[in-house]
Amino acid sequence: MTDALLTRLSSTPLLAVVLTLAAYLVGNALYRRLKQPSWLPPILLSAVLLAGLLALIGLPYAIYQQGASWLTFLLGPATVALGMPLYQQLPRIVELWRPLVVCLPLAATLAALYALGIAWLLGASPEVLASLAAKSVTAPIAIGITEQLGGRVPLLMGALLITGVTAIPLVSLAARLLRISDDRLIGFALGLNGHAIGTVRAFDLSPTAGAFASLGMSLTGIFTALWLPLAWHLVGGLG
Template identity: 75%
Template structure:
């Protein structure tokens, strides 16, 4: 595409928003055509299509990001809107508050620690560690945490996508191996580990699974936002 035309198109955020929506709609259509495979969610297809579009157009990611920031702003209200299914399932959530309270800090801490441990063993620099530390947290919260830690937001977004996509088949496999069919447990695991992508999958299973996924995603975000920056400073990573 000629540089002058590309500059004209990217002068407003509408071009980036339109590209994103087109990739999303095509991704959903292909996902349905492929009979909705759990290992290839629509958001992954859409991300690959968008990357291909940017490559073909020769549009730098930075230029695309400037326009698409308007969509990022909507992530906050979308996350808050998940409070409705939480409210609808409140009696079931109250019945399980004790095991959930015990499970959450352990699982949320492990979600950050195993990724950091693997990256550290492979010799990754501090910025990469800071970029993947919040990879199991929903994007609006994870972006703020990553900026606090001094990480790269673009790298974080890639880590969020990989984590969310990988969570779905792994949770499904673990549920089968452990003979778990309780939608509340499966939903909570999907939301806790797979943030928004896992939550979308949980709502496809049932409203109950979706509500517990919303709970897991929300509580993981709060827990991580409160404790991860503190733990980061305590272990001396902030100075690296």
């Protein structure tokens, strides 16, 4: 595309919004065409398409991101909206409160520790470690945590994508191996480990799975936001 035209089109959010919507819809159509493989969620297809489009047009990511903030602003009300399925599934959540309360702090802590331990063993730099720590936390909360730890937000977003995308097939595989068919448990595990990407997948399974995923996602986010920055500074202070 000519520079003058690109400058004109990227001076407003218009181009970023059109590209995002197009990549999202085409990614979803491809996903259906491929008979909905669980190892290749539509968000990965769409993200690859979008990255390809940006590279092809020559639109710098920073400018794209600025325009797309018109869309990402809606993450705020969308996060608030998750309170609705949470309310609708409340009776089923109350039924299971004990396992959830015991499991959550342990599992959410381990989700961060496993990744940090492996990355540390494989020789990741402190900056990379700080960017990976919040990998199971939903984006709006994870960005805040990562900034507190001194990590890099774009790497965190990539870590979120990889984590969410791998969590989906891993949850179905592990559920099969452990012979778990309860949508409530599968949903909770999807939200706890796979944040918003896992939650989107859980809503595909059933509304119950979706509600438990929203619960797992929000509790993991709140819990991690409370302990991780504190623990990080304690460990950093010792070392």
